Amino acid sequence: MAILAGWITGEQVPQETIEQVLQVMSRALQRLGGTEARSVLPGAGILSFADSAYAMRQNDEPPLLDWIPERRTLVYRRPRSGLHPLYYIEDWPAPGNLLFASEIKALLAVGVPRQLHVGALAAWQRYGFLPAPWTFFKGISVVPAGAHLRWQHTKLVVSPASENALEAGEPGNIPDLTALSERLEEVCAGQLPTHGGVIGLTGMDSASLLALSYAHTQLEQSASTGSTNPDTRMTLASFDYRQRHTGEGWRALRDLASQWQHPLLEITGLDQAEFWSATIYGCEAPGLTTNLLAWHQLLHTSALEIGARVALTGLGGAPLLARTLTSQALSPTSELLAAYTEAIRATQGYDLAPFFTPELRQAIQGASPWEETLHARRLFRQAEKLDNLEQRLAYLDIHLRLPDHLVTPVYRLAQQERLALRSPYLHQHILPALASRRLAPQGRSIDRETPIQWLAQQQSLPDIQGSALPLHLPCASLWQISQSEFLQRLLSEEALRASGLFDVQAVQNLLSRPPARRNLTSGQHPLVAIVTLQLFCQIFDLRFS
Numbered sequence: 001m002a003i004l005a006g007w008i009t010g011e012q013v014p015q016e017t018i019e020q021v022l023q024v025m026s027r028a029l030q031r032l033g034g035t036e037a038r039s040v041l042p043g044a045g046i047l048s049f050a051d052s053a054y055a056m057r058q059n060d061e062p063p064l065l066d067w068i069p070e071r072r073t074l075v076y077r078r079p080r081s082g083l084h085p086l087y088y089i090e091d092w093p094a095p096g097n098l099l100f101a102s103e104i105k106a107l108l109a110v111g112v113p114r115q116l117h118v119g120a121l122a123a124w125q126r127y128g129f130l131p132a133p134w135t136f137f138k139g140i141s142v143v144p145a146g147a148h149l150r151w152q153h154t155k156l157v158v159s160p161a162s163e164n165a166l167e168a169g170e171p172g173n174i175p176d177l178t179a180l181s182e183r184l185e186e187v188c189a190g191q192l193p194t195h196g197g198v199i200g201l202t203g204m205d206s207a208s209l210l211a212l213s214y215a216h217t218q219l220e221q222s223a224s225t226g227s228t229n230p231d232t233r234m235t236l237a238s239f240d241y242r243q244r245h246t247g248e249g250w251r252a253l254r255d256l257a258s259q260w261q262h263p264l265l266e267i268t269g270l271d272q273a274e275f276w277s278a279t280i281y282g283c284e285a286p287g288l289t290t291n292l293l294a295w296h297q298l299l300h301t302s303a304l305e306i307g308a309r310v311a312l313t314g315l316g317g318a319p320l321l322a323r324t325l326t327s328q329a330l331s332p333t334s335e336l337l338a339a340y341t342e343a344i345r346a347t348q349g350y351d352l353a354p355f356f357t358p359e360l361r362q363a364i365q366g367a368s369p370w371e372e373t374l375h376a377r378r379l380f381r382q383a384e385k386l387d388n389l390e391q392r393l394a395y396l397d398i399h400l401r402l403p404d405h406l407v408t409p410v411y412r413l414a415q416q417e418r419l420a421l422r423s424p425y426l427h428q429h430i431l432p433a434l435a436s437r438r439l440a441p442q443g444r445s446i447d448r449e450t451p452i453q454w455l456a457q458q459q460s461l462p463d464i465q466g467s468a469l470p471l472h473l474p475c476a477s478l479w480q481i482s483q484s485e486f487l488q489r490l491l492s493e494e495a496l497r498a499s500g501l502f503d504v505q506a507v508q509n510l511l512s513r514p515p516a517r518r519n520l521t522s523g524q525h526p527l528v529a530i531v532t533l534q535l536f537c538q539i540f541d542l543r544f545s
Contacts (some may be wrong), residue, residue, distance in 0.1 A: 001054055001420050002064050002084040003032050003102045006046035007110075008074055010096035010154035018045035021110050028106040033418045041069055053309040054420040058190030061428055073152040076100070080146035081316065081426035082403025083411055088149065089140050096154030102415075104140055104284045108540065113139060116542045118360070119367030125352050126341055128288055129405035133158065133375055136285055136536065144375050145403030160378065174436045177454045183433070184455070187424040188214035188312075192222075197308035199419070200236045200262065201298065202253060206452050207317020209256065211424050212236070213459040215312050216260050234312075236262050237302040239294060241269040241473050252462045265305055269297045273477045274486045276532060281539055282416035283409050286532035288352075290473040290523025296413050298471070303417040311414060315423040319402050320434035321452040336380060337371065339389055340396050350526050355506045360544055387441055394438050472523040478531055479511065490534040499537050500544040502530055 005025040034049030088100035117138040132144035257264040279296040414421040
């Protein structure tokens with residue numbers, strides 16, 4: 001895991017001052033574990049944490065950070081997958097300064113201003129997640145997936161990566177399914193830990209089982225040759241809040257666990273409002289559904305029960321191996337932004353704006369939209385170069401929803417549990433290959449068979465299409481206000497007025513109406529966003545006024 005922080009200035013700030021800042025940031029990050037290393041010079045300081053427990057059998061990923069003191073140059077390369085986010089604030093505490101860290105908490109610890117980013121609320125509602133480079137903290141940005149941050153002689157530039165494998169009109173070298181299968185097996189072998197146990201997180205979708213099947217094959221081969229450390233073992237962990245453990249998905253999972261002779265940890269999850277605190281603290285962002293809470297419970301319980309430091313998943317496989325966005329109801333000439341937001345609307349299913357105060361709605365309308373950021377303009381410009389609407393939606397899905405919605409929050413929650421999150425689909429070689437297949441022109445002569453079906457057949461997996469176990473929780477506990485001091489601190493009239501975010505009467509009217517059962521069980525309800533946004537502002541001492 002990459003755990004970094006630093007302060008670079010254009011001035012000859014005394015080393016003692018730099019040391020003091022690094023010490024404060026270190027205290028905010030040391031809970032994530034690892035051995036600390038520092039580099040301190042007049043006007044510049046960088047710290048990092050490393051832990052050998054996360055070592056892979058083969059690590060061919062390029063370095064994330066280059067620091068050349070004699071040239072006063074720093075370069076950070078964030079992977080296209082969305083792993084290893086880096087947060088930064090420019091020109092603070094003085095012009096020409098750059099302060100950065102793997103967590104926003106480390107920036108706040110040294111006194112970075114705490115101000116709610118009002119414009120981010122609009123983008124958050126529109127997309128169902130907050131796209132990079134924005135965060136919910138005004139003035140604090142995150143390096144977009146696939147971008148390079150370069151600071152040299154007080155000048156900061158954040159630019160897209162030089163590789164073109166995922167660029168519109170550059171489908172790259174599209175591998176056949178046999179070559180892709182062989183490469184996936186190699187990547188899974190390389191991602192296994194050199195020692196210690198591993199958690200196989202499964203039960204969510206077909207891609208998860210497929211990825212773990214490759215990992216299981218490698219563990220078997222290593223055991224047969226005697227090259228596996230006896231402590232290296234895999235425990236499968238799955239999640240189903242319904243506690244029924246029935247249906248095709250569970251049967252397939254139990255059969256495979258028995259066939260592979262791996263222990264199976266079946267996590268049921270709990271609908272408890274208080275559990276949101278650790279989730280929001282780890283993500284440093286509110287949630288629109290209970291998906292984040294479910295992920296937290298899966299990761300936390302797995303790490304606690306199994307004690308492993310590495311988690312293998314199929315994260316990213318679904319949007320890369322299958323076509324998950326639909327645009328059948330849209331005209332081929334639809335405006336791209338409208339088409340994309342319509343295609344992902346199902347992830348939210350409600351409008352939060354009516355619950356905001358009139359003052360906040362007015363402030364949101366007056367804020368510059370995310371679509372005017374340089375990063376957004378570039379993505380939409382590149383997507384427009386593709387031949388048809390389906391390809392354009394796929395391009396945006398790979399560059400926005402995959403890193404910012406699916407990968408980054410889960411990575412942050414895993415990091416909080418001291419888990420290294422790995423997925424073969426997010427590897428620097430596999431991700432471009434899968435993206436190239438999905439973005440290839442329709443007339444291109446490639447095998448159009450669904451890759452996940454073909455690959456599952458090669459691994460002798462059962463037909464697990466459509467048998468995914470949903471990773472979410474109900475939200476009925478959010479209505480039990482009279483029984484919860486936690487909810488009373490968030491939803492009381494005094495708390496609502498103090499944050500300045502929500503109209504008191506609108507929230508009270510919402511609480512007086514019993515929600516539909518489907519909203520309770522799916523975890524998609526405005527009250528989820530209201531509670532988590534209120535909690536987010538309380539945890540990080542933010543308010544709108």
